[in-house]
Amino acid sequence: MKVTALCIRLSIISSLLLVVQLHFSHSLEYGFPQVVPNRQQHFEYETFTVSCEGLNGLTGWRVMRKIKGVDTICASTWETSTGPCEIKNAYEESESGEYWCEMKGVNRSKTVNITVSAASVILESPVLPVMEGDDVTLSCRNKQTPSTLTAEFYKDGFFMGSSSTAEMTIPNVSKSNDGLYKCSISGAGESAESWLTVTEFNETPHSSRELQQYLLICIFVIVLLVSLLLFMGLLRCKKYQRTIRVSESRQTTVAEEQMATYDEILSPTEEQVFGEIGVFKWQEPTYSCVTKHKME
Template sequence: MRKIKGVDTICASTWETSTGPCEVKTAYPEIDSGEYWCEMKGVKRSKTVNITVSAASVILESPVLPVMEGDNVTLSCRKKQTPSNLTAELYKDGFFIRSSSTGEMIINGVSMSDEGLYKCSISGAGESAESWLNVTAGDVILESPALPVIEGETVTLTCRKMKTSLNAPADFYKNGNLIKTEYTGEITSQNISMSDEGFYKCSISQSQGESPESWLVVTERDVNSKPDPIQNTVVADPQEEKDSNVKHRSKRVIVLLLLGTQLHLSLFEDGAGFPQVDPNRQQHFAYETFTVNCEGLNGLTGWRVMRKLKGVDTICASTWETSTGPCEIKTAYPGIDSGEYWCEIKGVKISNTVNITVSAASVILESPVLPVMEGDDVTLRCRKKQTPSNLTAEFYKDGVFIRSSSTGEMIIHNVSMSDEGLYKCSISGAGESAESWLTVTGGDVILESPALPVMEGETATLTCRKQGTSSKFPADFYKNGNLIKTEYTGEMTIHNISMSDEGFYKCSISGSQAESPESWLAVTGS
């Protein structure tokens, strides 16, 4: 994982390919500079390292990881595309400390006082960015649970010097604050709760040595309450996990909300199944404000807005903790905020995707964000920045000129599937807009499918029907755009469902051009 400009994101193009090393083949200063760390299933499992990608001609080569007291540390000042060493000046915390004819500075027997911000400069080439040198007293370690602990359990943290099992008086810290001094070198927390989660470290009393920080993860305990047979089904999978210091039971709890026998979802009625965008248009001028909202989406709560920018999936907020709720882009930038937006709950995509384009041009095309229904009237507007009055505009579909309008508007009456395509417009003397895709759907067909993830081994039924009627018609069913089955009952049942059944499904009434919007079928491991 990495945090770039305050936004947490995976270091890969998709979640599916995000396990394994993160290789940045062509590094860019604005895109790849930031904090990097490791996580597993949403839980941070490492400390953070800072990486700076510099557009300057000079960089300072310094250790990524903390160095231990007593070690020797080499800092090298390097000019781009120059392998030979050049005379360089080295600085710490903004103050000149020494000049080196080799471009290198060696700190022998490094101590805590050497910790700080370092940079360097080469005459005629400029200076490097600053990098923090972190020094740790390597002879003290904190023994803590490697795996998450469950609320209500007892946890012991042990502070000791490396290469000895003798207990010594120790100070314990949580999130940088002293919480307790224990003469046995051990601190025990009984009946642990979520409030105990955090970064812990310790120091041996009367010594300058302290341990690195360790993250203590606390997970909620399953509530042993009798579930309502209609409203809730609770499936617990207890699993014992061990390591050298801790042994505990870890439970995975999957809750499926059922209405009647199964909760169904119509993805198109009243715009359900799509994020809501305000203002309701695909294109926005640079520096304008727009909001993406999942409020009321299918009656679900706890959602967050996600987006894919330049092929990278990321949350539409500065941190995971603040990411639930509407996504408000107060000052939109073309290179940063253009992309796909959707809604998810706990890593599961629960909506279709909308495309938003932030344009640096002087002209935009105002077109619907959501699919329009066959038979509706659709208005496209061509707008010049900071010009409220309508100007004469030319409209194009799939690159071909279709008409000119003195009002800057084009109305498509009784829209049909043949009107679907890429539209753009131009205003004489101002330029042309970006292209936007107009999606047309046969609005009288809906696909009923499970709104929440189904578990492997279960049975799922998809129903294709015309809106406003419960009558069954022969229907064609598609997965990821490919025809998979024709059912004369209008229903398709997937028995003993598996992860390979996960995907986008849609249907069409046989003999008709009308088809439903796509619905995402999510499958979770049993």
Template sequence: MEVAAFYITLSMTVFLQLGVLTIDGAFRIIPSRLQVFEYESVSFQCNGTTGWNVLRKIKTETSTCGLNWGVSTESFCSDKNLYTTDSGEYWCEAAGGERSNSVNITITDGSVILESPVLPVMEGDAVTLSCRNKITPLNLTAGFYKDGRFMESSSTGKMTLEGVSKSDEGLYKCSISGAGESPESWLAVTGETLNGY
């Protein structure tokens, strides 16, 4: 119990320091990305659970799927025609107060998004980031940035980070000439499994 308590405390400490929470296997987003074009549809699923709802927090207001937004069925929520004002924190929560970790989703009215992992990636893994243009979905030359600094240009619109470490954590974005740049998304790197075992 002491080890479990320490792990939870450590996770919350990381959240407070980095400004992000990792999500566990109980919460699934379809499509699996943190950035969404305005007017796209997104679905949320509380995996392997019953009696759970999807909640979100926009600025200071918390609301449940199926009440003021989205369509809710058994542990599943879908929301069509998302707007920039739908950007915020999303998670699963049970009536008893149990909850998954949460994830921050950005809805953009721009033409470019960065496709990056929703879940934290394990140290040593290879991670591919993709730059996507809403108007022309074909591979286009894209520039990639970390914490505001240019990293590299790619003619395929993709950049792969080999053998990631904690030093690769940060805010990533991409840009496509003539189309604009994506919002930033946090890439989290962990040495722990998602369940902390």
């Protein structure tokens, strides 16, 4: 019984740990950080801000980033790393990478890619995924000459077209528009590549999926705990019933022994009766002659 109870406790603990792990793994990703200005590419020495404040109604997010494969905080010190991260005079080598937000080591936002370019041309494209069916505008920007110049646009290395306004609008985007985009301006150079992500229109919002998963996990935990409690209750009932049966059996045995002794006292055996009577058995008298002498 002790072994069974121990196994049940270990099963409960293992299940709870599994649920906690599942819950944490599913709650790692929330929405996306906000980047101001809203573009993936930035010129070197420009200023941009990454923030997750208010994401999912929470505050106190810490902006993190991965630069050349190394995870670091965005701020200069850990104590000041919560809240928006403003990067001034951005450098290509130290600021280009993946950015996300974390809170207490559990909650984590999705990742955005930011490219700081030392080139003269950048492609202005949305930081966040765009919804299927929306119109998306790509802009080619020249650092040296702010005036409008003719730009050429490419997707996955293939020429898409040119524009005298340095802008190209992709109408009614779909998943087929996912890919790497770049642009070039004659005499100025070309931009780095940036990935454009299109989200399906009928895709369930991430927060709804998280809520559904969380509810399913809660239901699973409740059902498991109730089942284990019922099982333990049945084991205890059986143990109690066995205890009662053993106790009743012992009481019956003692009562029978006492009754047998009592009967033996009240109803002696024939040998005992005759044995007692034999003590008082009549004996034949013995006679003898006594001569009495006369005194002179």
